[in-house]
């Protein structure tokens with residue numbers, strides 16, 4: 001081992017120890033914050049911050065003090081952020097922190113009938129839903145508005161199109177909506193994406209509230225502000241970043257959802273915990289999925305929230321949300337509508353995991369009733385992957401997971417990725 005390797009080895013060891021110590025520090029932060037909450041004390045205390053910094057500087061050599069202040073500043077700000085997250089917990093509300101675009105994410109059973117408590121509905125409201133969503137959900141919301149117009153569109157991805165977009169804009173125009181009025185989506189990701197896009201465009205943007213009613217939309221698509229429609233069969237080609245004013249999640253609405261849809265949506269939660277939350281993956285492994293659904297929703301949203309807060313416009317970290325999607329999209333196109341999106345993501349994650357994790361993942365997917373065997377012809381999958389809009393010339397960035405709760409990004413040439421995929425298929429089809 002040369003000198004450089006030796007020094008890097010040392011850094012790796014120290015980083016590991018620091019990560020373990022940092023985790024312990026956060027556990028203590030949690031204890032302090034719980035104590036303060038129980039005793040009615042203010043959670044954040046800036047005088048203690050400067051006291052801590054000046055004391056710790058005494059442990060650091062003079063020439064490193066400038067750098068240390070910067071490093072410790074980061075530790076303090078992550079503690080504050082963690083405390084804020086803990087603070088949000090008692091009534092089940094999370095907060096997406098995006099400066100002046102911040103908003104609450106309410107997760108509460110029965111909250112649909114209290115929508116007016118959380119949203120400003122004493123104005124003109126366009127309630128958008130589809131004919132697969134039980135009509136009573138949109139009616140419950142409409143009943144809480146001063147003046148609601150309910151638009152019910154046909155269910156399915158085809159509704160995310162220019163015609164529906166136009167129809168919503170016209171509905172607002174004809175009823176004299178101004179910039180002060182708002183749009184409420186009551187439905188899955190299709191309705192959320194479409195209604196959100198209409199809200200982003202009408203008079204250069206009106207308030208948008210999202211009430212997601214599918215697993216996929218409750219754990220994923222309703223937060224983050226990506227709104228869009230499809231164009232000539234190309235998914236999400238026309239859209240915007242338009243954050244909602246509030247997201248209201250009532251897990252009770254999932255009781256009417258078809259079981260296959262339910263499991264397909266949960267594949268996205270499995271995706272998120274594999275990259276970012278090993279404990280959540282263990283919940284899936286325990287099989288206690290229905291009984292711990294609220295926790296699964298909350299923890300998945302926490303992951304997505306953190307990613308969006310750091311990378312609102314998808315320039316870097318947000319790529320981890322694409323775990324399983326590169327191969328998954330290829331399978332989805334090759335299957336030509338036979339499999340649901342989440343089912344394809346489930347299959348797409350398998351080749352991107354280490355072998356030991358793959359076995360555990362397979363067991364979880366089976367318990368959810370999701371497929372575990374890729375049956376589409378490899379040539380069709382490859383062709384579809386080459387046409388994927390997220391591909392760069394000659395290659396693509398994929399997300400790999402070797403251990404639950406961690407990930408690495410890898411830029412890989414298509415030829416190499418295809419070879420690996422072929423090897424994987426040969427192995428599993430033996």
Ligand SMILES: NC(=O)c1ccc[n+]([C@@H]2O[C@H](COP(=O)([O-])OP(=O)(O)OC[C@H]3O[C@@H](n4cnc5c(N)ncnc54)[C@H](O)[C@@H]3O)[C@@H](O)[C@H]2O)c1
Pocket residue numbers: 130131132133134155156157160187188189190191193213214215216217220221222223224225226227235236253254255256257258261265
């Ligand atoms: N914006 C984002 O960040 C983001 C992320 C992921 C996916 N998406 C988009 O989400 C869409 C898929 O969303 P989805 O999976 O929710 O599908 P979906 O909106 O089509 O809903 C699935 C089906 O369930 C029905 N349904 C909805 N709620 C129901 C309920 N409570 N009870 C009974 N039936 C109900 C709908 O009528 C529909 O037939 C895609 O268009 C995808 O592009 C967006």
